[in-house]
């Protein structure tokens with residue numbers, strides 16, 4: 032509305048005064064943003080979120096019972112990791128039926144109820160789309176093994192290489208989870224490709240029937256009301272058809288994924304093309320229904336130039352972005368403010384014009400922020416991702432700083448950890464970040480009434496849980512909630528952005544928009560006391576600034592005034608400040 036009024040006033044001004052003065056760039060009314068461009072996406076790991084039936088695994092009814100928590104956080108949408116029929120070899124990323132719900136999680140009816148309830152609350156639901164592989168228990172795979180058409184070429188099959196009379200895989204490719212990416216199938220008399228677990232055969236996107244079938248999967252869930260998809264490991268989708276050996280990377284041991292340089296199995300041209308085709312399917316659906324754009328968020332851990340290409344080019348409009356994992360990949364316990372600035376700037380400078388940046392702090396494949404970067408840095412990092420331009424993505428539990436749990440070798444579920452073996456599993460396991468969500472300090476952290484949960488509840492739950500943080504005067508949860516609310520401000524949506532390192536370890540992010548309240552995020556990323564002169568960055572910062580959000584335990588609380596540009600920061604202390 033305000034946009035239309037501004038346009039009218041500008042036009043009127045031009046008519047009255049005949050000549051138009053050139054307009055300052057910042058005064059040009061910005062195009063209205065679509066819902067997803069300013070969204071916070073909240074990732075739910077369904078098996079660990081909330082158990083409604085006491086079987087020790089989270090489920091859809093459990094999620095529905097906690098939608099009020101999600102709504103309360105102020106986030107835009109919940110993205111659900113896979114809920115589909117699955118033997119659960121890889122946490123549900125091994126799918127035996129792409130268009131049904133696993134009994135572990137409930138039924139399609141439960142899903143419809145969840146969607147309906149979310150809609151009432153004004154929350155959107157995004158699903159995980161796993162196009163690279165299915166489960167070996169999928170009907171398609173069973174029929175492909177038997178060469179029953181049209182399934183014969185739904186998977187990547189290849190003949191054995193015979194070396195000195197013995198059967199060998201077609202090439203040297205390795206699985207992400209260690210060992211050869213090829214598995215011999217006696218019945219078919221060929222090898223099949225599995226870039227992940229043996230039970231996850233790779234689908235073949237050179238088969239037009241398969242391509243169509245997977246598009247129908249998208250349509251199936253959109254017809255049930257989903258707002259978009261997170262696309263699992265898009266980088267692995269296609270492979271070079273000639274199946275050449277990959278060159279050695281010079282790192283790791285021969286069985287490891289990192290032993291090879293993945294020039295024939297990652298980020299192939301086919302991947303970029305398929306994303307464009309899926310975007311069209313989503314656009315068609317929006318055009319035929321409520322005209323609300325559906326979103327695609329793609330997952331890849333590739334080098335930046337290859338990742339950026341998943342944004343598409345200027346001819347591909349529509350709601351689509353590749354996850355920005357560069358904070359996850361580039362920032363650790365030993366990083367400093369300059370490292371953080373570099374990661375932010377390098378990414379930001381690569382985002383193509385007109386595209387929406389995004390900031391991801393964690394997911395179910397990465398150790399929790401508390402462990403990866405440090406408990407004391409949780410609030411500062413949430414301030415950063417919530418006040419940078421674009422989309423923010425939060426992994427469940429990070430809104431109150433849940434830490435990794437401890438999972439013994441006997442309790443281990445993650446196939447990547449199992450393949451690493453008992454000696455090395457701790458270096459490979461993703462189970463610690465998947466332990467049940469810590470709701471309160473009752474039995475099983477309020478997650479389940481079961482005697483045994485699918486992964487153990489972390490012993491830290493008495494100290495770190497949502498209920499406690501809701502009751503506390505200051506908590507990570509409250510900081511998070513305040514930040515999500517603050518994101519509605521004009522300058523945080525449309526303002527320009529600059530980053531600065533001051534003192535020895537302070538990162539400053541300035542967001543400015545003409546005629547709007549400005550915002551400054553100040554993060555002390557280190558363990559020493561810092562005193563910074565903000566006016567060095569911008570004279571205006573010497574005027575009175577108001578503290579909008581303070582990290583837990585900070586000396587200055589919400590509403591305090593910082594004057595003369597002199598900001599004191601205790602170790603790890605962080606603030607978001609504003610100026611009218």
Ligand code: NOJ
Pocket residue numbers: 121122124161227263264330395396
């Ligand atoms: C990426 C997912 O995030 C991960 O959990 C899974 O193991 C692989 N893709 C295979 O689907």
Ligand code: MG
Pocket residue numbers: 082083084085086087088089090135
């Ligand atoms: Mg359950």
